[in-house]
Amino acid sequence: MTVTNFSWINGTWFPANDASIGISDLALQRGFGIFDFFRIIDGKPVFLEDHLDRFFRSSRSLGLDPGWERQQLVDIIHHIATRNNLTEGGIKLLLTGGYSADGYTPGKPNLMVTASPMLFERGLGAGLHLMSVEHQRQLPEIKTIDYLMAVHLQPQLKASGADDMLYYSQKGVTECPRANFFMVTADGVVLTPATGILKGVTRKKVLESALPGIPVIEKDFSLVEAMAAAEAFITSTTKPVRPVVAIDGKVIGNGSAGAITRQLNEWLQAKVFTGILYEQD
Amino acid sequence: MTVTNFSWINGTWFPANDASIGISDLALQRGFGIFDFFRIIDGKPVFLEDHLDRFFRSSRSLGLDPGWERQQLVDIIHHIATRNNLTEGGIKLLLTGGYSADGYTPGKPNLMVTASPMLFERGLGAGLHLMSVEHQRQLPEIKTIDYLMAVHLQPQLKASGADDMLYYSQKGVTECPRANFFMVTADGVVLTPATGILKGVTRKKVLESALPGIPVIEKDFSLVEAMAAAEAFITSTTKPVRPVVAIDGKVIGNGSAGAITRQLNEWLQAKVFTGILYEQD
Numbered sequence: 001m002t003v004t005n006f007s008w009i010n011g012t013w014f015p016a017n018d019a020s021i022g023i024s025d026l027a028l029q030r031g032f033g034i035f036d037f038f039r040i041i042d043g044k045p046v047f048l049e050d051h052l053d054r055f056f057r058s059s060r061s062l063g064l065d066p067g068w069e070r071q072q073l074v075d076i077i078h079h080i081a082t083r084n085n086l087t088e089g090g091i092k093l094l095l096t097g098g099y100s101a102d103g104y105t106p107g108k109p110n111l112m113v114t115a116s117p118m119l120f121e122r123g124l125g126a127g128l129h130l131m132s133v134e135h136q137r138q139l140p141e142i143k144t145i146d147y148l149m150a151v152h153l154q155p156q157l158k159a160s161g162a163d164d165m166l167y168y169s170q171k172g173v174t175e176c177p178r179a180n181f182f183m184v185t186a187d188g189v190v191l192t193p194a195t196g197i198l199k200g201v202t203r204k205k206v207l208e209s210a211l212p213g214i215p216v217i218e219k220d221f222s223l224v225e226a227m228a229a230a231e232a233f234i235t236s237t238t239k240p241v242r243p244v245v246a247i248d249g250k251v252i253g254n255g256s257a258g259a260i261t262r263q264l265n266e267w268l269q270a271k272v273f274t275g276i277l278y279e280q281d
Numbered sequence: 282m283t284v285t286n287f288s289w290i291n292g293t294w295f296p297a298n299d300a301s302i303g304i305s306d307l308a309l310q311r312g313f314g315i316f317d318f319f320r321i322i323d324g325k326p327v328f329l330e331d332h333l334d335r336f337f338r339s340s341r342s343l344g345l346d347p348g349w350e351r352q353q354l355v356d357i358i359h360h361i362a363t364r365n366n367l368t369e370g371g372i373k374l375l376l377t378g379g380y381s382a383d384g385y386t387p388g389k390p391n392l393m394v395t396a397s398p399m400l401f402e403r404g405l406g407a408g409l410h411l412m413s414v415e416h417q418r419q420l421p422e423i424k425t426i427d428y429l430m431a432v433h434l435q436p437q438l439k440a441s442g443a444d445d446m447l448y449y450s451q452k453g454v455t456e457c458p459r460a461n462f463f464m465v466t467a468d469g470v471v472l473t474p475a476t477g478i479l480k481g482v483t484r485k486k487v488l489e490s491a492l493p494g495i496p497v498i499e500k501d502f503s504l505v506e507a508m509a510a511a512e513a514f515i516t517s518t519t520k521p522v523r524p525v526v527a528i529d530g531k532v533i534g535n536g537s538a539g540a541i542t543r544q545l546n547e548w549l550q551a552k553v554f555t556g557i558l559y560e561q562d
Contacts, residue, residue, distance in 0.1 A: 007304065009304070017303075019303065019304045019305075020301040020302055020303050020304060021301055021302060021304055021309065022298075022300065022301050023288065023290070023300045023301060023302055023375070023393055023395065024300075025309070026432065027308070027309045027312075028302065028306070028308045028309050028314070028375070028377070028426070029375070029426065030426055030427075030428040030429070030431075030432050031308075031312030031425075031426045031427045031428060031429050032428065032429055032432045032433075033309070062433060063433075063436060092384075094304070094309070094310070096309070097432065103373075103397075104428070104432065104459075105432075105435070106432065112304055114304065116384075135419070138416070138419070138429060138430050139429065139430070139433060144312075144429055145309070145310065145311055145312045146311075146312045146427060146429050147311040147312060147313065147385070148311070148312050148313055148419060148420065148425055148427050149419050149420070150311075151307065151311050151313045151378065151385065151386075151387065152313075152343060152344075152420060154386070155344060178385075
């Protein structure tokens, strides 16, 4: 058997097919764990420092000690990329509640690092149709493993013909299950919700973009406002900027990617793909 | 090494310490899975038919095929009790989203059955102090593995000196993280929330109790009403009826178990412990 993929668990390497964890782990028993996920392009981690910042923030917020220092994680990440010949793909750090004697109280956390080859879309990609869902994620600012609602609603999403969901609550639009949401006002101001969301690394880059004539502001807005937007797009690690062309069947703007969406996408693609702006080298 | 405990995974027996699952399982990756848990007393499962009813309901609600028929599960349950010499304890059925190729889409579910020896408290037990928490569980009527908020708040609970949490939302009191809540009105009517909760098996027994002069009704009520109750108690599989003597420091009734709480506890203890009313024999 040719082993094509290695995973790292608590300091030991495993062929990915043999990578396992004891069933008393609190992630499995109680959905208690955090993770982070980032891209490898040309063999190099993209925005790694931001992802590690968030990983350590998430672990502190859930009271989970990663058990490894930041520089050790950087070394493991470079090692797993090399060992898996990962030129382009994703690396996931997953930190769990650990083995629990009573099935409820966290133990010593388990840390897993996995690599998956995957090609990332260059360019803007097709415009997305979103289906709105009234739901507020619990502990939204922590990158927990809680995707129960999102996975549960996949059959309903498929039936609707939409590409992804857009969560909203009484306070307004929040986020997609795995992406941040942005709208562009009639005045050309880019808004992204300020509260009740996971603060994505790509979202942060867009907030910092400072492109001439394209103000980007954190500000909550309603689903009705989003549906009346001049443009809309989402951001995530796997697809830096993707246009949103409809929400619940209501066409956004002229139904194709708007000018501001295109400019932000180009800027971000350059940042991600040129290598000039790698933060970790 | 003496192996004292066996677990069952997908048709195979493992010493509990070796029982493991591949890390691509969607329970671990995305918190996607369901379970059920019931007691063994005198070597026999208690209220098994109710627990199996709920287990199959939960699995259907999340679109997870257990892969085993009801009678096969009954056989496995009796086998695991015998194999572990489980005279008194708990048995857990855990059904996960399975191995996922993309880390998001459910695969073929994994089913695990585990046994743990534990002694159950006879009698009423000490009165509980509850700490209120504004939180509505997602998909509350499905017995999912989502206990993220409950485990997350354990340090805060310990700091408060309370014994457990009481969730409430805008619609009123809902439940404790692992138990149902009941209040007794000044007129001696027993109320338990009707909506936004997991419908516990012990709760069902209390609703069906039909003790003379003790009406039990499903009806939502506010946290303020609960704090002004004549009596309050919780029900769960591990402690059939436990009195609640304070909520957020406000004493309930006279600060000890009330007469109706005691009567329901006695009735339920008899039902659980005498063996007369075992549903599975």
